[in-house]
Ligand SMILES: O=C(O)c1ccc[n+]([C@@H]2O[C@H](COP(=O)([O-])O)[C@@H](O)[C@H]2O)c1
């Protein structure tokens with residue numbers, strides 16, 4: 053997959069302008085890095101305003117929530133219920149997106165429910181109902197990871213064609229922190245005990261169950277984890293594959309992407325193995341409380357913009373980093389020059 057290179061000369065020009073602004077050298081810290089990054093992405097100094105920000109929440113269920121005492125603090129029925137909440141504009145990400153004028157779209161990739169009465173447009177990209185329980189079986193049938201990846205790419209294309217100048221991947225899926233942990237452990241060769249966190253708020257016994265599910269899944273998948281689509285098939289889910297496709301297509305179209313929490317971080321790690329240069333188009337919106345997100349971002353070389361102790365998912369953390377990105381653009385666009393002042 054061809055990924056364009058960000059514009060090095062715009063990056064250099066941005067650095068020069070930032071150094072000349074009416075402030076001590078480097079005094080705007082990370083805002084300066086973001087301004088230069090955005091200039092390179094847009095190929096111009098100053099970069100264009102980020103007026104059209106779009107969050108896509110990929111919704112789906114995960115087989116690991118099925119059997120016995122849970123790996124989540126909440127039942128899988130919440131996933132389908134939340135699709136209706138997103139459509140009603142009442143979720144956390146809906147509220148936070150409104151603060152920055154971002155749109156929120158929900159896409160049913162693998163919700164374990166027919167979602168009767170929900171608009172057909174939401175269900176148009178559905179791959180299957182739920183995914184397999186990765187400790188005992190593959191998450192996906194042969195070919196489904198590729199189809200879900202293409203669905204994610206198609207959704208990114210739809211949003212970009214409609215005018216998106218910044219994409220945010222959101223996620224909704226009870227049990228998906230177990231999937232994220234499995235993908236990160238497999239990609240980075242880490243033991244389950246190091247990457248598994250408490251997700252929606254499981255207790256120590258719940259976390260121990262997650263560790264044994266991830267350990268069993270890693271042992272079952274064996275060497276298939278070295279190829280990204282085989283990894284998504286064995287240990288991922290339709291939502292993980294769709295999110296990976298969304299991230300890669302943003303990069304392929306030269307549109308910046310703000311990663312959100314643990315699920316998009318894990319999907320990004322797998323997506324990088326599909327399209328290594330795509331990472332250059334991604335920023336990390338915020339630091340999740342989940343350890344696997346920490347490992348994923350470190351491996352990707354991404355430093356989260358915000359750290360608010362969030363563990364909601366949905367795109368809720370990344371959407372708040374939009375304010376910081378816009379601030380970075382305003383600085384390089386509107387500040388005066390030191391040479392004009394003294
Ligand atoms: O992204 C995060 O930081 C995050 C951390 C914990 C939970 N979540 C959300 O909670 C759900 C997964 O949690 P769990 O405990 O069911 O695996 C899923 O809908 C995620 O969007 C998200």
Ligand SMILES: Cc1cc2nc[nH]c2cc1C
Pocket residue numbers: 126130134223224225252364365366
């Ligand atoms: C209510 C609820 C909302 C969520 N949003 C993302 N994950 C979630 C999990 C629960 C339980």
